Amino acid sequence: MSPRWEDLRDGRAVPPPPLVVGPVTRTDFVRYQGASGDMNPIHHDELFARAAGYDAPLAVGMFQAGVLATWATNWLGPENVRRTKVRWREQVWPGDVLTCTGKVVRAFEENGEHKVDLELLCTKQTGGIAVHGWMTFVVP
Amino acid sequence: MADKSSVGSEGVPFEVAIERGKIREFARATRSTHAAYMDGERPVAPPTFLTTQFFWEDGVEGANPWHLVKLDPQRGMHAEQEYVYFGPPPRAGAKLVARSRIESVYDKDGRRGGKLTFAVMVTEFRDASGTLVAEARLTGVETERPPEPAASKEAP
Numbered sequence: 001m002s003p004r005w006e007d008l009r010d011g012r013a014v015p016p017p018p019l020v021v022g023p024v025t026r027t028d029f030v031r032y033q034g035a036s037g038d039m040n041p042i043h044h045d046e047l048f049a050r051a052a053g054y055d056a057p058l059a060v061g062m063f064q065a066g067v068l069a070t071w072a073t074n075w076l077g078p079e080n081v082r083r084t085k086v087r088w089r090e091q092v093w094p095g096d097v098l099t100c101t102g103k104v105v106r107a108f109e110e111n112g113e114h115k116v117d118l119e120l121l122c123t124k125q126t127g128g129i130a131v132h133g134w135m136t137f138v139v140p
Numbered sequence: 141m142a143d144k145s146s147v148g149s150e151g152v153p154f155e156v157a158i159e160r161g162k163i164r165e166f167a168r169a170t171r172s173t174h175a176a177y178m179d180g181e182r183p184v185a186p187p188t189f190l191t192t193q194f195f196w197e198d199g200v201e202g203a204n205p206w207h208l209v210k211l212d213p214q215r216g217m218h219a220e221q222e223y224v225y226f227g228p229p230p231r232a233g234a235k236l237v238a239r240s241r242i243e244s245v246y247d248k249d250g251r252r253g254g255k256l257t258f259a260v261m262v263t264e265f266r267d268a269s270g271t272l273v274a275e276a277r278l279t280g281v282e283t284e285r286p287p288e289p290a291a292s293k294e295a296p
Contacts, residue, residue: 021171028169035162035169037195052214061218062191066170069187078176081229084187085222135187 009107019071022097032063059092068122071100076137083136090128097125114139146208150241154203160232182231220279254284
């Protein structure tokens with residue numbers, strides 16, 4: 001059940017619990033790579049990743065960005081997305097546990113539509129920030 | 141070394157077909173089973189789905205101008221990504237026409253010293269009537285030195 005505009009505007013809407021994903025695996029990375037088409041071997045080829053100076057294949061940044069967006073679309077609806085922006089901070093490695101959450105930072109009207117801006121965070125079990133995100137949704 | 145003369149370069153237009161099975165695969169890979177992605181003949185595309193533009197773009201000679209930026213593969217990485225939708229996101233069955241251009245290449249001083257070079261590629265997605273449906277903004281960054289391998293320990 002989607003939250004009402006009045007509750008989002010007045011800060012009464014309670015966001016869903018964080019989306020916790022992991023420990024993430026090489027299989028998660030490969031599955032995302034197949035879905036997205038980014039087949040850079042640094043995300044799945046152990047020998048290639050080590051030759052580049054890493055201990056393991058690192059996650060595709062767009063994988064954790066996509067999971068972060070999933071938390072938000074579960075709440076406010078995929079059809080209502082109007083903007084998504086992500087900035088990557090720390091790398092994600094096999095074994096990391098990702099916690100995705102966010103909050104409404106602005107509720108406004110534009111061109112006769114109700115909209116909300118969200119600020120989102122994907123953090124690791126270390127407390128480090130993997131992805132900082134911003135999204136805009138219309139609220140029908 | 142990033143090539144600032146790439147700014148303004150534009151690729152040739154390319155088709156991007158939004159497909160139901162691809163949406164389902166992408167949604168599941170990003171841990172979503174939302175009914176809007178799974179049900180019906182024309183599910184909506186997830187917020188970051190247009191990253192699949194490269195499936196289409198890389199198959200068309202002259203479509204992708206990103207290589208003209210010449211970011212060093214050892215020192216380059218994806219820094220930011222943005223998707224703006226000018227109405228509801230596209231649905232399966234949509235046939236979009238996209239075009240990419242290099243918007244800017246600029247330097248900034250890094251927080252830990254050293255110069256950072258940013259490059260931005262914008263891709264516009266239009267429907268059959270020419271209406272702008274979405275815009276993607278890819279920001280890449282190149283550091284002056286390669287990243288520290290010590291920062292790459294696998295989680296326990």
